[in-house]
Every structure is written in structure tokens, then in C-alpha cells.
Amino acid sequence: MAERLNSFSLEGVKIEGAYSVESCLATKNFQGRESDIHLTSYPRTGTAWTQNILVGIVYGLDLLEDLDSPKMRPLFPYLEMDYVDGLSGSEVANQSTRNPRMLKNHMPPNLAPQEIFSLGRKNIVIARNPKDTALSYFKFYQTNPNLMKFYTSNGLEDFLDKFLEGDVAYGSWWIWTKSWIDKCRAHPENHLLIHYEDIHQNFLATVQKLVQFLDISPMSDESIAVLRTKTSVENMKSRYEQDPKQRFIINKGEMHGWRRSFPEGYSDKFDKLTIETFGKADSVIEKFI
Template identity: 50%
Template sequence: MPTFTYEGIRFDGPAYTHKTIEATKNFQSLPDDVFISTYARSGTHWVQNILIGAVYGIDILENTQEFEMGKLSPYLEAAFGNKSGCELANEMTRRPRLLKTHQPTNLAPCEIFSMKRRNIVVLRNPKAVLLSYHEFYHNNMWLRDQASAELSDFLDRSMIGDVLSGSWWKWTKDWVDYCRANPDTNLMIHYEDLKEDFAKEIRRLESFLNLSPMTSETIDRLQALTSVESMRERLDTEKNYKGMGVVNKGEANRWKTEFPPEYVEKFDALTRETFGDDDIVAKFI
């Protein structure tokens, strides 16, 4: 499978090309666009499904046969089939557009910054992220050739940024800094907070996007329709990501029993080195 680097970031698999990355960076946005910026395996599809239900109407999540993620929330820098995510975005008639990217700040759509577009950044504990990412490489038919046989090898690679999307630490630090400097147009959502108090985080999303508040019953329905089981039924289809293993176990703290203890220490040390005495460290260790 093709592997290349672009501005220091590694890209694995045939879904990415120099052309799609450049198109994403230069993507021409609309004033009401909503970007969903995540490091891979941070709860991306969960938040996409939540936003699709909250913004476009919750009933759309129940129509499994017609649900098509690429047309509802395009993945900008990827090309599945004949069209790139940017091309799919440009064909959208729904507003606002919900646009997904895994790009670090140096490769993300420039208009997020220059035009101050609304941007939701999803964050997750790096140990959970990289444990899931290792499994994703093995489960994804396009990435298996680049997978590390041993988890420890993959974790070593991740600490130097030698995985798809680059270093979680640099990616996260740069996006956190930008979000804090521009709070009016950027919202940080932590995966673990969404797991702990779904309704509270939905209220934050509603406020950020100026959505009409849902009833408690509707929020409960949204939570059920964005469960791991429900998303797997929708996304593991020919219209979506069949065979790519995009929906994993969805557990917040599985790393506590499955992560090698010596790498807990290594990850935590790198997290403290990256973020210093920032309070956000408590979310990541």
C-alpha cells in the first residue's frame, strides 16, 4: 500500500494523495460550515453521528439503508471510490455542512483560521487512542500491510509520530492552543466527558452551534442511536466503510487493563513534557 510523508506527516493507504491533501488545505468553505477536527480513533464517527442527528434531524440515523456518511459528513482529505471528500463536500446541499478532517493545524483547511470557521475539536486520552489505532491498522484492509505485529512496536512508532496523522502529542498541543486562543469559533469536546455525561456535552454542542435545545427524551434517543451497535450497523455497509473496521469497542478506559505498564509511564512522561503544568494533563494521564 502507498505510504508517503507530506510536511512531515505520514500518510498510509490509497485513500490519500498529495492532491487530496492540498485540496483539503485550500478548501473553500462556506460561512456556516462546521468542521470536525480529530486525531484518528478519538471518537470521530461518534461525534459525526451525534452532529448529523442534532443538526439534520434524528430520524436520519434510523434509516440504515440510506445512511451515507460521505454525503452527510465528508472526510475531506480522503478519497473513497471516484471522489474525494472535498468533492463530496462541494456537492452537498444540506446546510450547515459537517466536514471531517484528521489533519494537524499545518495541513488543516486554511479557512478554519483565516475565516474563523466554526470548528469542533474532539480529544481523547492518548493511551486509548493509540491502543485503538493499533487495532485499526490490523482491522483495516488498506492499512494491514503497514501494521506493527506487536503493540509495543506500534507504540514506539506513535511516540515519534511515525503513524498516520503523525504525533498525537503535537497534533493535540497545536489544536488545544488554537482553540484556547479562539474560543468563540472553537469547541473542545473530550471523549471521556461525552461518555460520562452525554446530555451535558450535547447541551454544550447545542449552545456552540446555536441549535434549538432538544428535549431530554430526544437526547436519550440520540444517545441510543449513536451507540456502538447502532453505528456499526450503519457504517459497516457498502455505502460507507464496509471492511474498514471504523467502529471499534467504544470503551473509555479499556487501556487501563490492556495497555503495557511500561508504556503508561512513557506516554505520561511525554504528555507532561508536551503540556507542562497545564490542567489538561489530567485528561490525558
């Protein structure tokens, strides 16, 4: 089997981890089903949390009782991943008999499954404040076995400089996020933008928005309350940490943790780039500064 851990550039995007050029291109050219539901996120923006929420919404709350990271694989294949048994995420997806299938990727629009655009597949996009994203990514590089060999930063400041430059896996958060927000705004019929911060602050409304977008049976407020409990950080940690190899998946799951950790001056650097990218008048700015 070929080396799973690679670092390469594909169509201008830096890729590091358990991926290959072949698995990434298979993601871009993925041929799916009309009922497929895609989840698209930049790393460390609430992916696992949203996956758990969607499993509860689409497949039922009972599945969340003992759901850990390995069990997530057949429920929610990670398309560009090269798994340890030699299968790519696309191959795992093609083995699934679930209807609908739910499929995860971290790709920017140019490398995401192109049928999302050409065939109008349902696509949920997650966005998170770049400062919290960077702080979580900093820890992820040091704890995820698939990324540790690529960690070359000399402390937090050095990593934040790399993050600002887009010199991390999946490239610039700003380019990635702006590109996907533009897609969501241009094609709301099949793209739904979810903010990590709204999951925290408006869980019920966010779940209702997801249910409406997916055109499935409404959930009662009581069921949504159970879903919130089953997908709490504490609950997910207890499930995922049953496998020592997956303990890095769930972090603190908090908002504004950057305020305790960012070195002096770095908040201003992030805000400057955010305003340059989105423009002062963009309503999304308040989520990212």
C-alpha cells in the same frame, strides 16, 4: 485512476492510506461556505461517534435510523480522502447542497482547511486519552483495508513505540493534540474542544455544549436521551456492520481499555511525554493520564 493507497510526508506530517498529496492540499486550500461546520479529530478518538451525534443534532434524529458508513459520505464528507470512485472528499463536499454542510478532517493545523482560521469557520475538535487512542489505532491498522498494507509493527509493544515516536499516520498525537488545544483556547469563538471521555460521562452536557456552540435550537432532555440511544456503540455497530467492508469503523468505544492491554512500563512512557508536552499545571492533563 491513480493508486489510492499511498504513504508520504507532507509538511512534516506522515500520511498513510487512501490519500494523495493533491487531496491533502485540496483540503488545506478548501474554499467553503460561511455556514460550514468542521469536525477535526486525530484518528481513533471518537470521530464516527461524534459524526453520528452531530448528524442527529443538525440534520435530525430520523436520519440515524439506518445511517451506515457509506451513507455518511454525502452527509459528512471526509475532505482529504480519495474515495474509490475517484472523487476526493473536497469534491464530494462541493457537490453537497446541504446547509449547513458538515465536513470532517484529521489534519493538524498546518494542513487543515486554512479558512477555519482566516475566515473563522466553526470547528469542533475531539481529543481522547492517548493510551486508548493508541490501542484503538493498533487494531485499526490491522483491520482497515486502507491501512493494512502499511502495518509493519511486530506486535503491540512495537506499535506503541512507533506511536510514541509519531511514526504513524497523521504523526504525533502529542504535537497534533497540543496544537489544536492551543487553537481552541486562543479562539473559542469558532473552536470548540470536546473530550471523548466527556461524551461517555457527561453526554447530556456535551450535547448541550455542541448545540450552544452551533447556535441552533435547544434539544429537550428527552430528545438527547433518544440521541444517546441511537448513537450507542451497539446501535452504530449494527448499522455500520451491514456493510462487511465497514466493520472496522466502530470498535469497542470504551474508556481505559489500555489498563487491560498495555505492556509493563508503557503507561509511564506515555505519561512522561504527556507531561512534557502539556506541563504538569495544565488542567487537561487529568484527561490524558
